[in-house]
Amino acid sequence: MDRVELGNDSQPASSHQQPGQMSRSLSALVIGNAKYAHASKLKNPGHDAEDVAEVLERCGFDVTLLNDATHRQMDKTLKRFKATLADQDVGLFFFAGHGFQIDGDNYLAAVDTEVEDEIDAKHSSLSLNRVIAQMEKTDTSTNIIILDACRDNPFERSWHRGVARGLAAVYAPRGTMIAFSTSPGQFADDGKGRNGAYTAALLEHIDAQDCSIEAMFKRVRNTLSAATSGKQISWEHTSLAGEFYFNLGIAKLITEYGPTALSDALFVLDEARTSHKAIKKLKSLTWPTQNPAIDTLKGPVLAKFATDSLFVLGRNIYQSACGHSNSAVGFINAFADRTTAVPGVKRKALLDGMLFEIFFDSAGEVRDDPKDDKFNEVFALQKHKEFADSFAFISRCLLPEIGRFHVLPGKEQPTAVDVTLDAKADNAVKKIFVGGANVLGSVDADFKEGDKIVHRTLDRDDFEDWIARQLVIPRRLLTFSYGKPAKGIASVRFPYGWSCRMPT
Numbered sequence: 001m002d003r004v005e006l007g008n009d010s011q012p013a014s015s016h017q018q019p020g021q022m023s024r025s026l027s028a029l030v031i032g033n034a035k036y037a038h039a040s041k042l043k044n045p046g047h048d049a050e051d052v053a054e055v056l057e058r059c060g061f062d063v064t065l066l067n068d069a070t071h072r073q074m075d076k077t078l079k080r081f082k083a084t085l086a087d088q089d090v091g092l093f094f095f096a097g098h099g100f101q102i103d104g105d106n107y108l109a110a111v112d113t114e115v116e117d118e119i120d121a122k123h124s125s126l127s128l129n130r131v132i133a134q135m136e137k138t139d140t141s142t143n144i145i146i147l148d149a150c151r152d153n154p155f156e157r158s159w160h161r162g163v164a165r166g167l168a169a170v171y172a173p174r175g176t177m178i179a180f181s182t183s184p185g186q187f188a189d190d191g192k193g194r195n196g197a198y199t200a201a202l203l204e205h206i207d208a209q210d211c212s213i214e215a216m217f218k219r220v221r222n223t224l225s226a227a228t229s230g231k232q233i234s235w236e237h238t239s240l241a242g243e244f245y246f247n248l249g250i251a252k253l254i255t256e257y258g259p260t261a262l263s264d265a266l267f268v269l270d271e272a273r274t275s276h277k278a279i280k281k282l283k284s285l286t287w288p289t290q291n292p293a294i295d296t297l298k299g300p301v302l303a304k305f306a307t308d309s310l311f312v313l314g315r316n317i318y319q320s321a322c323g324h325s326n327s328a329v330g331f332i333n334a335f336a337d338r339t340t341a342v343p344g345v346k347r348k349a350l351l352d353g354m355l356f357e358i359f360f361d362s363a364g365e366v367r368d369d370p371k372d373d374k375f376n377e378v379f380a381l382q383k384h385k386e387f388a389d390s391f392a393f394i395s396r397c398l399l400p401e402i403g404r405f406h407v408l409p410g411k412e413q414p415t416a417v418d419v420t421l422d423a424k425a426d427n428a429v430k431k432i433f434v435g436g437a438n439v440l441g442s443v444d445a446d447f448k449e450g451d452k453i454v455h456r457t458l459d460r461d462d463f464e465d466w467i468a469r470q471l472v473i474p475r476r477l478l479t480f481s482y483g484k485p486a487k488g489i490a491s492v493r494f495p496y497g498w499s500c501r502m503p504t
Contacts, residue, residue, distance in 0.1 A: 026061040026090045028053070029081040031108075033097030035068045038115040045096035048148055048199040052094050055207050059246045060399050061092065071110035074126045078134060085138035090244065092144040093131055096199060099149030101168040105129060108149055128170065136173045142244050143173075144213070148181040148188070148198045170237060177238040179217055181224075188232050197227050198234060207247040214238065216246065247400060250364045254397060257349070261308040262356070263364035264315055274301070275309035282316035282328075290320045294327035299341025307349040314353020322373040332377050336384055344386075351390040354378050359398060359409070366401050369501065372469040379474040382412065404502050406434050407473050415473050418481045421492060428455055428493040429463075432500055434471065439500045455493035463492050470500040 032049025034042040046067050053065040062084070066077050085091045098109035102118050106128035114120035128147070135143040149167065169184040181198035182188040188198055195203065201223040205216050214236075221234045245252065251259045260266040269276045281293035294317065302310065320328035331338060332354065339347045355378060358370050381387050395410030407413045420431040432440040458466065468475035482489055 024060065024090060025088045026056075026059070026092070027081070027084050027088045028056045028061040028063045028092040028094065029066070029077060030056070030063055030094045031066045031069055031074065031077075031097070033068055033095075033109065033111050036098060036109065036111050036113070038113065039098055039109065042097065044194070044196040044199070045148070047194045048096035048196055049094065051195060051203055052096075052146075052199065052206075055203060056092065056094075056246075058400065058403060059207055060402075061090075068111050070112045071124045071126070074108075074110050078126065078131065082134045082138060085135065085140050088138070088140050090142045090144070091135050091138060091140045092146070093135065094146045094148075095126075096148040096196065099128075099147060099167050100125075104168045106167045106170065108147070128167075132170065132173065132176065132178070136176065141175055141242065142240065143176040144244075145176070145178045146202070147179065148196050148202075172237045172239045174239045175241050177213060177217075177236060177240050179234065179236045181234055182232050183235045186232070197232060198224055201227060201234075209247050210245060210249045210252055211247070213240070213244045213246065250360070250397065253400070254393075256307070256352070256393070257311045258308050259364075261311045261353075262360070263362065264312050265362035267312050273309070275305040275313060279309070279313055279316055282313070282320050285323060287323075287325050290323075290325040291327035294320065294325065294331050297331065297338075299339060302339065302342045302350065303346060305346065307346060310346050310349035311353040311356070314350040314355075315357040316353075317350075318354040318357040318371075318374065318378065321377070322371055329374065329377070332374060335381055336387075348387075348390050348393075351378075351381065351387055352393050355390060355394040355410075356397065359394065366398070366404070370469075370472055372472065375469050375472065376465065376475050379409075380476070382410075382474065383476075406439065406471050406502060409472055412477070413473075414477050414479065415471070416479050416481065417467060417471075418483070419492070421482055421484075421489075423484075426457075426493055427489060427491065429495065432467065434500075439471075439502075440498055441500075441503075442495070442498050453498075454496045456496055457491050457493050459491045460489050463494060466494075467500060472501075 030049045030053045032045035032047075034045040036042070049065060049067055053063045056063050064077065064081065066073065069077070081091075081093070095108050098113075100107055100109065100121070102122055107122060107125035108128060108131075109121075109125050112124065114124045128145075131145060135145070147167070167180060167184060170178055172178045181196070188196065193200065198220075201220045204223055205211070205219040208216060208219070211219070217234070217236050224232055224234050250262050254262060260268065267279075269280050271277055271280065278293050278297065281289045284290060297313075305313065317328050317331055321332055335351065339350065342350070358372065358375060358378065359367060361367050382391050391410040393410075395408050398405070398409055402408055407415055415434060418433040419429060420433070422428040422430050429440070431438045464478065464480055465475055467480075468478055471478070
């Protein structure tokens with residue numbers, strides 16, 4: 001997430017676009033203004049912006065976050081945001097802070113907005129009409145504007161005539177939804193907790209799985225009304241032409257395979273079909289049944305199977321390999337040769353299933369811990385260009401869960417690992433740094449003798465392979481540094497009950 005530091009007019013750093021969900025590319029500009037120079041300071045907008053930015057990132061948005069912004073910063077950042085939308089499918093603008101209307105037009109107050117008269121206020125604030133127009137001029141198919149900015153006009157006492165209450169109703173161009181924290185002409189109070197009442201309700205529902213944006217905002221309205229005893233009713237104006245979901249479940253996110261293949265506990269076996277007979281044998285969990293079944297899976301046989309069956313078959317081959325079926329392990333290691341006679345789309349389905357099984361359980365839910373026993377063997381296939389689509393597929397599947405990983409699986413990203421050893425304790429591992437952060441932490445306090453940490457000895461190759469599995473980054477993409485010549489390190493001592501995984 002890009003953050004703009006306060007106290008200067010420096011331009012925000014260039015956004016780093018995350019890979020899109022399905023074919024979606026999503027960008028958001030999130031602004032929270034609280035420390036006003038010429039108006040009442042607010043308690044919640046900074047937290048509102050930070051929390052909304054975080055949940056949007058989890059939903060796959062590339063987010064630029066701007067807190068306590070001057071008029072000049074808001075102006076420059078909006079221009080940059082418009083430029084980023086040139087190749088995006090969805091643009092989202094969120095603002096929390098003071099807002100006001102003058103002659104039916106709405107303005108979002110910067111922290112340095114002038115209050116002497118209406119002309120100064122208009123020209124030192126961000127016009128909502130300008131935000132709408134800038135987003136409308138891009139090629140995005142969907143634009144979303146969310147405003148928690150309907151607080152009482154803080155500048156009214158400085159002006160010499162009555163001022164309309166709250167914010168005015170606006171026109172939403174085609175493909176646009178504009179959501180207000182309260183109805184036109186009404187006020188919303190600054191919240192009493194970490195978030196304003198509206199943003200708190202939004203955060204409760206925005207990442208609801210497979211919930212359309214219209215249904216999500218209805219949930220927000222109900223929660224907000226209940227929280228404020230009916231005093232605050234949120235409002236939306238929409239001209240959306242299609243469906244939009246902030247958080248797509250795997251069955252909506254992935255369309256190549258049917259729901260029962262993705263949640264293969266629901267996959268119904270038809271023993272009249274050769275592919276299903278093979279799957280059933282692999283599910284037996286016994287080597288004498290599994291091995292012969294896998295040995296029959298030659299190219300011409302596989303070429304006759306349906307893609308959903310191949311996907312489920314791939315899942316079960318990987319499962320069998322993790323159970324130490326020699327034939328399954330051999331199939332994975334020789335995958336490129338064993339499948340040369342299989343048409344490309346069917347070959348992809350088989351490998352997609354193997355990759356999917358590493359990260360997803362039989363209900364189609366992301367595993368708390370990847371099934372990593374044969375992770376390096378499967379990811380070794382990434383070296384073959386013809387399998388690139390399968391690794392793009394697993395990246396797409398895991399994008400909503402990007403916070404679980406140091407590097408999004410499927411991406412060819414070389415990664416440096418710096419290991420700190422205690423030479424006085426027979427090379428006990430003290431810290432492991434990835435991207436400048438220590439990723440080593442205790443996950444099981446039972447592995448202690450009093451206050452003493454219990455270690456196990458691993459030779460260096462086994463240690464590095466284990467770290468690759470922990471980081472879920474292929475061993476071939478990792479470079480290890482030990483702060484001393486690695487040549488002299490034959491083994492290390494690693495603490496029992498410690499892990500390098502990202503917390504779930």
